[in-house]
Amino acid sequence: MSEKSVTNVCKHGSRRNWTKALLAGCMLVSAAGPWAGSQSWADTSSMIKPSGPAQRIPDFVELVKQVKPAVVSITSMIRSDAVEGEGGSMGMGGGGPFPFPFPFQMMPQPSKQLIEARGSGFVISADGYVVTNNHVVKGATKVTVTLDDGTTLPAKVVGRDGKTDLALLKVTPTQKLPFIELGESDDVQPGEWVIAVGNPYGLGGTVTAGIVSARGRDINEGPYDNFIQVDAPINRGNSGGPLFTQDGKVVGVNTAILSPSGGGSIGIGFAIPSDTVRSVVDQLRKTGHVVRGYLGVNAQVISPVMASALNLPAPAVAGAPPAGALVASVSQDSPAEKAGLKAEDVITEFNGQKISTPHDLAVRVAAVPPGTQVTIGFIRAGKAQTLTTKIGNLATATGDTGKASTAAGGQHLGIALAPLNRDTRQQLGLPQDAHGVVVSDVEAGSPADQAGIRPGDVIQSVGSQPVDAPKAAVGLIKTAMAAKKPLLLRILREGQSLFIAISPDGSTAGVPTDNNMGGDDDDN
Numbered sequence: 157m158s159e160k161s162v163t164n165v166c167k168h169g170s171r172r173n174w175t176k177a178l179l180a181g182c183m184l185v186s187a188a189g190p191w192a193g194s195q196s197w198a199d200t201s202s203m204i205k206p207s208g209p210a211q212r213i214p215d216f217v218e219l220v221k222q223v224k225p226a227v228v229s230i231t232s233m234i235r236s237d238a239v240e241g242e243g244g245s246m247g248m249g250g251g252g253p254f255p256f257p258f259p260f261q262m263m264p265q266p267s268k269q270l271i272e273a274r275g276s277g278f279v280i281s282a283d284g285y286v287v288t289n290n291h292v293v294k295g296a297t298k299v300t301v302t303l304d305d306g307t308t309l310p311a312k313v314v315g316r317d318g319k320t321d322l323a324l325l326k327v328t329p330t331q332k333l334p335f336i337e338l339g340e341s342d343d344v345q346p347g348e349w350v351i352a353v354g355n356p357y358g359l360g361g362t363v364t365a366g367i368v369s370a371r372g373r374d375i376n377e378g379p380y381d382n383f384i385q386v387d388a389p390i391n392r393g394n395s396g397g398p399l400f401t402q403d404g405k406v407v408g409v410n411t412a413i414l415s416p417s418g419g420g421s422i423g424i425g426f427a428i429p430s431d432t433v434r435s436v437v438d439q440l441r442k443t444g445h446v447v448r449g450y451l452g453v454n455a456q457v458i459s460p461v462m463a464s465a466l467n468l469p470a471p472a473v474a475g476a477p478p479a480g481a482l483v484a485s486v487s488q489d490s491p492a493e494k495a496g497l498k499a500e501d502v503i504t505e506f507n508g509q510k511i512s513t514p515h516d517l518a519v520r521v522a523a524v525p526p527g528t529q530v531t532i533g534f535i536r537a538g539k540a541q542t543l544t545t546k547i548g549n550l551a552t553a554t555g556d557t558g559k560a561s562t563a564a565g566g567q568h569l570g571i572a573l574a575p576l577n578r579d580t581r582q583q584l585g586l587p588q589d590a591h592g593v594v595v596s597d598v599e600a601g602s603p604a605d606q607a608g609i610r611p612g613d614v615i616q617s618v619g620s621q622p623v624d625a626p627k628a629a630v631g632l633i634k635t636a637m638a639a640k641k642p643l644l645l646r647i648l649r650e651g652q653s654l655f656i657a658i659s660p661d662g663s664t665a666g667v668p669t670d671n672n673m674g675g676d677d678d679d680n
Contacts, residue, residue: 288396592615616653
């Protein structure tokens with residue numbers, strides 16, 4: 157090895173010192189390659205030569221350059237009582253891993269009455285309309301928007317929607333602003349690359365990337381949850397920022413994270429789909445508030461035992477959960493009642509879209525403008541049927557919108573029944589025309605007790621047969637048990653209906669009622 161062929165990066169510069177340098181752990185760089193000139197290492201026939209993958213990780217440099225000018229930072233001066241009153245938690249375990257509102261960056265101010273909150277947003281029109289989260293500006297006395305070039309503009313809150321956590325702002329620019337358009341969130345697929353841009357921890361213009369983990373996530377924060385789950389790092393201050401696909405379209409608004417410690421991202425974030433954003437923002441721009449459709453049914457999830465009792469078709473895939481929304485009750489004078497929907501109907505389609513759960517139905521109905529004619533597919537007594545009705549306005553609906561509790565039954569029910577007379581109706585607060593038999597007692601430890609049936613529940617029907625006397629109810633229950641067929645009970649509790657399915661083997665199946673058309677708009 158010649159001294160010319162070796163450059164020693166350490167202090168040993170002479171040939172006689174190269175061995176000493178090697179032993180000292182220093183790197184030798186040869187013009188002919190590693191260890192060139194060494195006879196014992198000259199054979200490279202078995203050298204590992206890694207090759208890069210045919211498909212490399214996407215490069216987002218050009219995409220970010222193009223979309224970043226439309227992403228803004230938002231600063232709100234929020235009343236402390238508004239933050240404290242926001243309440244709620246999206247938690248899944250101790251410590252509130254889903255702090256809600258989403259943990260935007262908050263800076264304490266000298267005044268005890270105001271808190272400086274920082275979030276993100278994006279421009280959707282050249283004249284200065286900006287989309288962000290409701291919780292970023294709710295209760296704000298002053299809102300400012302900082303553009304990508306550092307320009308800060310005062311912003312007006314055009315409208316807010318608490319149920320989807322969206323807000324629309326308006327700034328008055330001196331020239332046309334660069335803006336970005338909403339894409340189609342229904343086209344986004346799990347595994348697809350997405351990019352989040354925002355203002356985490358006050359660090360404006362931050363870019364993170366990841367993939368779509370899942371769609372249609374219901375995290376039980378609101379009646380219309382339908383989030384896109386992503387693993388792109390999202391942190392405090394990302395609230396309201398856009399989620400891009402590789403074509404530069406916004407497919408979501410970053411809103412929440414799952415963080416068991418209550419700190420930063422662990423790779424589970426949630427974004428509001430752009431299809432929801434488009435519908436809500438269009439209404440906020442026109443009227444400043446959101447109007448939702450109303451059908452007027454309380455619906456519940458269908459268990460396999462219930463599906464058998466209702467004679468529903470078997471799922472296309474063996475072992476798959478039954479699809480549809482079981483109508484537990486229909487509100488008086490509602491669009492559903494006027495169209496002819498009844499308790500025990502199973503809604504399977506809404507305007508041509510498949511309905512798998514009551515939550516699906518809630519999201520679909522709420523998105524339809526009041527006055528729209530819709531087609532509903534349902535199963536009644538094992539037969540598929542369709543009907544049409546005109547969707548109502550949730551804001552003016554007067555039908556009952558409560559929720560029924562989880563309940564179940566068993567082969568040996570362990571209950572005592574009593575007739576429903578005038579005194580009992582009065583004690584239970586029921587109308588005088590209410591029918592059924594009252595559960596007067598529940599045996600401790602019995603299947604009925606374990607299922608949650610309690611004194612005061614009113615059994616209104618066994619199977620599809622209405623009952624008005626304890627003897628009739630007992631007879632129908634015994635007949636069903638003797639035939640070893642699933643038994644379906646309809647129960648009235650606190651003015652709300654729910655179904656309980658009882659399997660021939662004594663197992664129980666009961667589910668909470670999902671009031672898919674209920675709730676008041678807390679902000680509008």
